[in-house]
Amino acid sequence: MINIGQFSDENSREQLLNELISEYAMDLKRIAYIYVKDKAQCEDIVQEVFISAYKNLVNFREDSNYKTWLIRITLNKCKDYHRKWSIRNIAYKPLLDPFVNKKGNVKSAEEELETSERAEHIIQAISCLGLKYKVVLILYYYQDMTLQEISDTTNIKFNTVKTRFVRGKSLLKTELERRGIYYG
Amino acid sequence: MDNFDNGIKRELKNHVHQNIHFTENEREKILESAVKKQQKYVAIKLLTVTAFTLAVFTLLAIPFFANPEDNIIHKISSLPFSDKEPDSKGELPDSLFERKKKDNNQHSENDNSESEKNENAVTQDEEPNKEIDMPENHNNSEKDQEKNQDESENNPITNETNVEDSANNEANQENVNKEIFHELIKKFNNMDAQISNLVDSTNYAHNVGGYYFKELTKKEEVYNHLLSYLTHEEAEGLWSYRLVESENGLIELSMDGHPDFYLDQPYIINKINDTKFEYVQEMEPGLFGPIISLTFTKIDDQWLISNVSY
DSSP states (O other): OOOGGGGOSGGGHHHHHHHHHHHHHHHHHHHHHHHHOOHHHHHHHHHHHHHHHHHTGGGOOTTSOHHHHHHHHHHHHHHHHHHSOOGGGTSOOOSSOTTOOTTOOOSOHHHHHHHHHHHHHHHHHHHHSOHHHHHHHHHHHTSOOOHHHHHHHHTOOHHHHHHHHHHHHHHHHHHHHHTTOOOO | OOHHHHHHHHHHHHHHHHHOOOOHHHHHHHHHHHHHHHHHHHHHHHHHHHHHHHHHHHHHHHHHHHOGGGGOOOOOOSOTTOOSOHHHHHTSOGGGGOBOOSOHHHHHHHHHOHHHHHHHHHHHHHOTTSOBOOGGGGGSOHHHHHHHHHHHTTOHHHHHHHHHHHHHHHHHHHHOOHHHHHHHHHHHHTHHHHHHTTEEEEEEETTTTEEEESSOOSHHHHHHHHTTTBOHHHHHHHHGGGEEEETTEEEEEOOOOOOOOOTTSOOEEEEEETTEEEEEEEOOSSSSOSEEEEEEEEETTEEEEEEEEO
């Protein structure tokens, strides 16, 4: 856990930024990726998140921890991304290079492709949902947050989060089944 | 959490963990951008402050540079206590600052030659305990001037100086009347005693803390006693707060009198314009000061003290 006290000095802000990147950049990038479905775009979003955080470090109140704060910034940046329509969004882009296996798994190419396709379907299905459902589902499924934690992070009432989760999960299930993906 | 939830979590995490990574290159980009933006922000801030400072400086300097002719720094009296504006001092003829004649012999010597006159002027500056004389005293002897004119006919420089002095003296003679000013000052110095004579010193108003006037019942009547040397406005200003009109009569409150202007002490004369002169004198540090100034204004062909400040 990063303690703000040791970074309160103006000269240590860069050091703090470095620490925050090491700690949270990966997760934030993945959240952004699930949200925007665009690898290049999620890189930009993460960059903007940390620059924004760097500028506002002096204003950071310890009402929440850095993780919650950064996730909130990331989600807001992702929403901004949706609002800013651009021609590149209509160009075809594969989600990921299906033939790149960075972990060197021993699965066959066919299995790898099938797994990847299912995951892409999940991401696409999530992205098809409305914004209010998408945020709740991403934090729940990827960040393993409880509904209460989601409520705290997004500043949305717990009951509202709960309602959105139930409704969003139902919509996701329907969409995946429509795509032929079933979970027993 | 059911199978659906578990399945989604597992597949989603596996997928992004395998395919989405944060590289060192991205870290460098972020750090670089953050520092650059910070530097840019600081530079913009610095530029803004600089521009603002320049703008303020320019605005303040415009009046100074716009009309340089109005910004001539006039020669200011060496006396440090004068609060008169330099403009009025610049108009004061040099001859106003000539020393009081010590005796007739010395004065006649001064008039004998122009060069000797100049030497004496220097001496006057060096002797502060001499009264500043009015120009009329230097023109007492027209005959002497005529003599000087005869002598200076062969000297063009001296001749020009004489012409200038003559012009100054003529102008000042019309506008300045030292005797009148001195008379007014004497009356001003006697003002407190003058009013005290109107007060019944045996009739004390305990509730107010002052003495009743013998006959006067209104403030206005007191002012009227002063109008021979003060303007009404100044008389009111000097006395209104010292007087109380009560049912039993007019009361002069007990308080310190006004400071005197000492004609036998050094003072300076400022000509503000043809109808306004100012006498300024340094005061001993104390209840009043550090200067006392009397302003004389010609109103309806009569010189009156129009302002007293101390």
